[in-house]
Amino acid sequence: MSISGPSGVIDTGGTRGTDGTGGGRGARERLVVIGGDAAGMSAASQARRLRGPDELEIVAFERGHFTSYSACGIPYWVGGDVPDRDRLIARTPEEHRKRSIDLRMRTEVTEIDVAGARVRSRDLGTGAEAWTSYDRLVVATGARPVRPELPGADAPGVHGVQTLDDGQALLDSLAVTEGRRAVVVGAGYIGVEMAEALINRGYEVTVVNRGREPMATLDPDMGRLVHTAMEGLGITMVGDTEVTGFLTGDDGRVRAVVTEDATYPADVVVLGIGVRPETSLARAAGLPLGEHGGLLTDLSMRVRGHEDIWAGGDCVEVLDLVSGRERHIALGTHANKHGQVIGSNVAGGYATFPGVVGTAVSKVCDLEIARTGLREKDARRAGLRFETVTIESTSRAGYYPNAALMTVKMLAEHRTGRLLGVQIVGREGAAKRVDIAAVALTAGMTVEQMTMLDLGYAPPFSPVWDPVLVAARKAVAKVRRAAP
Amino acid sequence: MSISGPSGVIDTGGTRGTDGTGGGRGARERLVVIGGDAAGMSAASQARRLRGPDELEIVAFERGHFTSYSACGIPYWVGGDVPDRDRLIARTPEEHRKRSIDLRMRTEVTEIDVAGARVRSRDLGTGAEAWTSYDRLVVATGARPVRPELPGADAPGVHGVQTLDDGQALLDSLAVTEGRRAVVVGAGYIGVEMAEALINRGYEVTVVNRGREPMATLDPDMGRLVHTAMEGLGITMVGDTEVTGFLTGDDGRVRAVVTEDATYPADVVVLGIGVRPETSLARAAGLPLGEHGGLLTDLSMRVRGHEDIWAGGDCVEVLDLVSGRERHIALGTHANKHGQVIGSNVAGGYATFPGVVGTAVSKVCDLEIARTGLREKDARRAGLRFETVTIESTSRAGYYPNAALMTVKMLAEHRTGRLLGVQIVGREGAAKRVDIAAVALTAGMTVEQMTMLDLGYAPPFSPVWDPVLVAARKAVAKVRRAAP
Structure with missing residues (x-):
């Protein structure tokens, strides 16, 4: 573990495909993970679940102070809904280490040497540099926020x-x-x-x-x-x-x-x-980037053209199943799925991430906001013709207390009536209704098929026609009128 | 309009295929609807939307005092959540009549003469009987509650x-x-x-x-x-x-x-x-009934073997898309869809009701209850082998205030991993999550496909893995273990 590397820095790992610590039965492989948040640590954890420490060594680098935390939860911690920071941490470095993951905190990877199958890292505390070789590499470097290059942008406050x-x-x-x-x-x-x-x-x-x-x-x-x-x-x-x-x-x-x-x-x-994929390391290493600056992978989350390198989370582009184009979406739920898929594959299992339909939900106070699929401009950009409808309905039967208004907009493809997208703005009960459309989009349903969906109905939960179905009915009528 | 019928009662309509009132261009057809609630009046309204009064005469019989009301809302009216009865009425007799529907309230149909294409009715106020001929007939006689034949069962209180x-x-x-x-x-x-x-x-x-x-x-x-x-x-x-x-x-x-x-x-x-299909009229008329006592229709909701008779709502059996068998489900949301489909078809349009997956939601105080697809015994009865998993998760991110526990049970087919059913019991946010599974069942998804569904995620709305996806992941593992 102290072999001098080609740049004069310390090599902390053995040569590729061998186990530097010796012992064990046959070759122990080494998995190196760059980035200790959702995608990286999900991958590491899933790989560990499938392969014990005697089969697979896992080394993970994280330049920050925390692992596996919910960045999506930060606004609720700042706002006071979540009382303290530690609640946002799903798994601490100590918990990862207990599962035999060699986690190196406050250590930044500064270079990926693809030809040499190794990464160079720097301990941000001591400044010490080292090379670590890998058999398999996971790039999970996340995203960085866009900061305007404007006078005063770095001022306190x-x-x-x-x-x-x-x-x-x-x-x-x-x-x-x-x-x-x-x-x-x-x-x-x-x-x-x-x-x-x-x-x-x-x-x-x-x-x-x-x-x-x-x-x-x-x-x-x-x-x-x-x-x-x-x-x-x-x-x-x-x-x-x-x-x-x-x-x-x-x-x-x-x-x-x-x-x-x-x-x-x-x-x-x-x-x-907003944020951009953090792919400066990947770019310098010559890994393939897409038009949004994210890493390009295949469906197994393997970096295109690189047999031993996987990537996931906020640093990759994902396939939009509705438009057939790549997108960049920084969202913890995708990062976790990527990590799960990568972890299975690097451990010799099989899993794929088929793509996204672009679902997102949010709220501001009691206003709920949701979307899935394509907006009008996405559909146009994808070369699609479409009809749009917008309806108002309620979260519960109209006569039931606290039935809350919501507005549902739906896009359906011209002639075929295939669902293209849904947007919902309303109060309680509005946002998660978008899941109906998310599953329907994934299944490639038409708005006509959707009108007959067997959704949960009882007065406290929905009008007799769920708002999404009301929109689908109106969309059917419009598609028919447009293309009789 | 006063032709003496074969049984000596008054015939209130013209002969089949002609317009007894004369005038108009060509033959005006008559649609007769038995039952003035969800299925019947949805059918009448949809037919009227597509065909004006000069093309189609619509006569509807209702033996009760009300039309188009929400029976599902009765518990909330009795409990005081809904302040008065009229809030449960979606459309009054007067509103239907304004749309040129000849609605005969407190008038019970006592016989369907299929060969003669007419129905006999009795005015429950005057006792007067009459025959009305039809070109097309809709049977929407609903369900009747099971009442035990026990001493005191009819006592006041x-x-x-x-x-x-x-x-x-x-x-x-x-x-x-x-x-x-x-x-x-x-x-x-x-x-x-x-x-x-x-x-x-x-x-x-x-x-x-x-x-x-x-x-x-x-x-x-x-x-x-x-x-x-x-x-x-x-x-x-x-x-x-x-x-x-x-x-x-x-x-x-x-x-x-x-x-x-x-x-x-x-x-x-x-x-x-519970309730049973109210099909005594249909049985007497020789219309085909299924093993649950409900009318049997084709996918256009036409009664099997009868070109001019449709049926929908609580009096029919519906195809369960998961088991491939007929079921009886008395639920307003199905009745409305049936009515919509029937109304389109009797008016010369085209629509089908593909079947149900058996979704139902309910609550008792703050406890939410939901199910879709097959229970264990349904799956067995259908000849299916399956794996089951049960998980606990929360309605929101675990760190977010008021994250409510829910239990999700999932059934997946042995070997194929096809989703067979989901049951959810929990607090706020539990019930309508079943819609995710309802759409996935309709699309024939496997639990493995479900694990990668792009569902709405933000801490106030879901953990990073939605509870339904947590169940799907566990189901995948169990299906794989069972059939490697």
């Missing part, structure tokens, strides 16, 4: 919310902030969830957004409903504008967000402008 | 809850009842919903049931969870016993329910022993 460290920094910042004005830049999932978190913390919240409507993952007509509802919650919504910089005070802390049109005083700023 | 009149009678009875002890006979959907209603009205509730566990539409292990939860709500659960009679007081009102083993004092009794 301007926060991203990608990692637990980011969340802690924001909470620390809120603790020292005297004023109560918060500006959120960006009105996607993170933006609207952080708006809720800051409302819950007692802030006056302004959301500044490039697009006219929030939630660009919805069509603008559905985004408009979110816009109106957020204003109803007392959130100031500023759309159609570009942030040009951040003003700071004498103490260096942020004081305002400046746009093309106006200046918004801010005691704290949260950036929610 | 013993109530069914099938119709709005039943509900009103029960409410009137509650108003004059001094004691606060209620006994519910039967622990199926109606039984548990009525138990909740009576709890809400301040009654001490005892549920007496033939089976050991409530909710025979679930497997007993899942019914056991309902049992325990109902006891936790303060409901006395008596299983494995047969009611032998009802004791009455000097005033003739019910005083107790007597079983083989004990006597349960009762100030009011509600019967929830």
